[in-house]
Amino acid sequence: MRLFALLVPLLCFAQRPVEYRIHRAPSAIKVDARLDEPGWRFAPPTSEFIFNWHESGEKEPTEAKLLWDDENLYVSWRCSDKHISALETKRHGPVSKDDCVEIFLSPNPAAVKNYYTFEINAIGTMLNRCRTSWWTGPPTWEPEGVEHRTTFHGLARKDESSEDHEWIVEMAIPLKNFARNAAHMPPLPGDEWRLNLMRTGGKTNAQHSTWSPIPPGSQKSFHTPENFGKVVFDAEPASRRTARAAVSYEGAAEGKTIYNRSCTMCHGLDGAAGDRAPALGAQRRYTRRTQAELFDAIRNGIKGTGMPGSPMPEADIRKIIAFLFSIRATAVDLPVTGDVEAGSKVFHGKGGCSGCHMIRGQGGLLGPDLTNIGAERRMEELRHALIGPRPVPVRGFQPVTLRTKAGAVIRGVVKNENNFSMQVLGRDNKLHLLLRDEVTSATYEKDPPMPAGFDRKLTAAEFEDLLAFLSRQSRRKAQ
Numbered sequence: 001m002r003l004f005a006l007l008v009p010l011l012c013f014a015q016r017p018v019e020y021r022i023h024r025a026p027s028a029i030k031v032d033a034r035l036d037e038p039g040w041r042f043a044p045p046t047s048e049f050i051f052n053w054h055e056s057g058e059k060e061p062t063e064a065k066l067l068w069d070d071e072n073l074y075v076s077w078r079c080s081d082k083h084i085s086a087l088e089t090k091r092h093g094p095v096s097k098d099d100c101v102e103i104f105l106s107p108n109p110a111a112v113k114n115y116y117t118f119e120i121n122a123i124g125t126m127l128n129r130c131r132t133s134w135w136t137g138p139p140t141w142e143p144e145g146v147e148h149r150t151t152f153h154g155l156a157r158k159d160e161s162s163e164d165h166e167w168i169v170e171m172a173i174p175l176k177n178f179a180r181n182a183a184h185m186p187p188l189p190g191d192e193w194r195l196n197l198m199r200t201g202g203k204t205n206a207q208h209s210t211w212s213p214i215p216p217g218s219q220k221s222f223h224t225p226e227n228f229g230k231v232v233f234d235a236e237p238a239s240r241r242t243a244r245a246a247v248s249y250e251g252a253a254e255g256k257t258i259y260n261r262s263c264t265m266c267h268g269l270d271g272a273a274g275d276r277a278p279a280l281g282a283q284r285r286y287t288r289r290t291q292a293e294l295f296d297a298i299r300n301g302i303k304g305t306g307m308p309g310s311p312m313p314e315a316d317i318r319k320i321i322a323f324l325f326s327i328r329a330t331a332v333d334l335p336v337t338g339d340v341e342a343g344s345k346v347f348h349g350k351g352g353c354s355g356c357h358m359i360r361g362q363g364g365l366l367g368p369d370l371t372n373i374g375a376e377r378r379m380e381e382l383r384h385a386l387i388g389p390r391p392v393p394v395r396g397f398q399p400v401t402l403r404t405k406a407g408a409v410i411r412g413v414v415k416n417e418n419n420f421s422m423q424v425l426g427r428d429n430k431l432h433l434l435l436r437d438e439v440t441s442a443t444y445e446k447d448p449p450m451p452a453g454f455d456r457k458l459t460a461a462e463f464e465d466l467l468a469f470l471s472r473q474s475r476r477k478a479q
C-alpha cells in the first residue's frame with residue numbers, strides 16, 4: 001500500500017518531462033509589457049505551470065512564452081491574478097516576497113548546475129544571481145543590457161485592488177551574457193538549454209508555481225537545476241502554423257461528454273448555439289483564441305455577461321477546451337489515428353475516388369479538386385461527405401442528363417448555364433459546350449454524383465485510413 005502510494009506520484013512525473021521549442025521572433029520585439037507583436041501572438045505558450053507544493057487557495061494560471069533572435073532571448077509571462085501587490089524598489093532587493101516572476105537558466109545541459117537567475121516583481125524591480133562554477137563576485141550579478149517591462153513598471157508600490165485581474169512581464173536578455181557556458185553563440189538551431197520559469201509571492205494567495213515540475217522528494221526550492229525543463233532553439237519563426245501545431249487536443253472525446261453534461265444549460269449540444277449562449281464550435285472569429293484565454297473564460301467567467309465561472313477541476317476544463325478546439329479546427333490541424341499511406345491506397349483503389357477527384361494534378365474532373373481539402377474542411381465535414389446523403393446538390397455539381405438533337409446522351413454535372421448555353425462536365429471527363437437550341441431535353445437529377453455510404457462500403461479501418469489521408473491534403477505543411 002505504502003509502496004503504491006509512493007509510486008503513483010513518481011510515475012506521474014516520469015510521464016511528463018517538459019520541453020519547449022523556442023521559435024525565432026518573426027519581427028522586432030519592443031519590450032513594453034504589451035506582447036502585441038506577431039511573435040508573441042503566435043509563439044506557443046509553455047505547458048501549464050504546476051503548483052508543486054499546493055495546500056489551499058486558487059491556482060491562478062500563468063501563460064509563459066519564449067522567442068529568440070541572434071541578439072536576445074525574449075521571455076514573457078502573462079499572470080492571471082486577483083491580488084497584485086509589490087513593494088520592493090531596491091535593485092537586487094528581496095523581490096520574491098512580492099508578486100514576482102522568475103527565470104533560472106542553464107545554457108549548458110551537460111553542466112546544468114551552472115545557472116543564471118532573473119527575478120522581477122510586478123513593479124519592475126529585478127534581482128539577479130550568477131550561480132556558476134566560475135563566478136567569484138558578490139552574491140548578486142549584473143547582467144549586460146537586459147531590458148524588461150511590467151504592467152505596473154516604475155510604480156512606487158502596487159497595492160491590491162478589486163480591479164486586479166492580470167499582469168504581464170516582458171524581457172529581452174542579450175544572449176552574450178551566456179557566452180561562457182553556451183555551446184554556440186548565438187545558439188544554433190537544435191541547441192538545447194535547460195531552464196525553469198516560475199511565479200511566486202504577493203500578500204494574498206502567494207502560490208509557488210513552476211513550468212517544469214519540482215517532484216515530491218526533492219528539496220522544496222526553485223534552486224534545483226536538476227529539475228529544469230528542456231528548451232530547444234528552433235530555426236522556424238513563430239507563425240500561425242507553429243501556433244496551430246502547438247494546440248493540444250488531448251482528452252477531446254472526454255471533453256465532449258463533460259461539455260454536454262455541464263454547459264448545455266445555455267450553450268447548444270456538441271458546441272452548437274443554445275438558447276442563452278453562442279455556438280462555441282461555429283466557424284466565426286472568437287475573441288478568445290488561445291487555449292489559455294479559453295481556460296480563463298471558463299474558470300472565471302466573462303465579466304458583464306451571462307457567462308458564469310465554473311468550479312470544475314482544471315483537468316476537466318482542459319478536456320473541454322481540447323474538445324472546443326477540435327470542433328473549430330480544420331481537418332489538417334487535428335491528429336489522426338488512421339494510416340495515411342493505407343488511406344491513399346483506398347482513395348486510388350477500392351474507393352474509386354480518383355476517378356472523379358484530382359489531387360495535385362492526378363485524377364478525374366467530375367468532383368472538386370481535393371488537393372487542399374484538409375485545410376478547407378473540418379473533420380466532421382469530411383466524415384459527412386463520405387457518409388452522405390447531401391441534402392442539396394452543391395453549386396457547380398448539379399447532376400444532369402442531356403439529350404441532344406444529334407442524338408447524343410451526355411451525363412455529367414452542370415458547371416455553368418444561362419438562357420442560351422450550357423457547360424456540362426461529362427462523366428467522360430470532357431467539358432461539353434452546348435447552345436440551348438441543340439438540347440432537346442435536360443433532366444436534373446436529385447441524387448448527387450458523389451456516391452454516399454462509404455462507412456458501409458469500406459471496412460471501419462479503411463474508412464478511418466481514408467479520412468486520415470483526406471485530412472492531410474493541404475498546400476501548407478501538415479503538423
Ligand code: HEC
Pocket residue numbers: 259262263264265266267276277278280286287288289294297298302305306307308310320
Ligand atoms: C448560464 C449560462 C451559461 C453557462 C451555464 C455557460 N455559459 Fe459559456 N457563455 C454564456 C454566454 C452568455 C456567453 C457569451 C458571453 C459574451 O457575450 O462574450 C458565453 C461565452 C462562452 C465562451 C466564450 C466564447 C468566445 O468568445 O470564445 C466560452 C469559451 C464559453 N462560454 C464556454 C463555456 C463552457 C465550457 C461552459 C460549461 C463549463 C459554459 N460556457 C457554461 C453563457 C453560459
Ligand code: HEC
Pocket residue numbers: 347351352353354355356357366367368373377382385386390393394397413448449450451454466470
Ligand atoms: C462519381 C464521381 C465521384 C466519386 C466516385 C467520388 N466522388 Fe467525391 N464528389 C463528387 C462530386 C461531384 C462532389 C461535389 C458535389 C457533392 O459534394 O456532392 C464530391 C464531393 C466530395 C467531397 C466534398 C468536397 C468539398 O468541397 O466539401 C469529398 C471530401 C469527396 N467528394 C471525397 C470523395 C472520396 C474520398 C471518394 C472515394 C471514396 C469520392 N469522393 C468518390 C464526385 C465523386
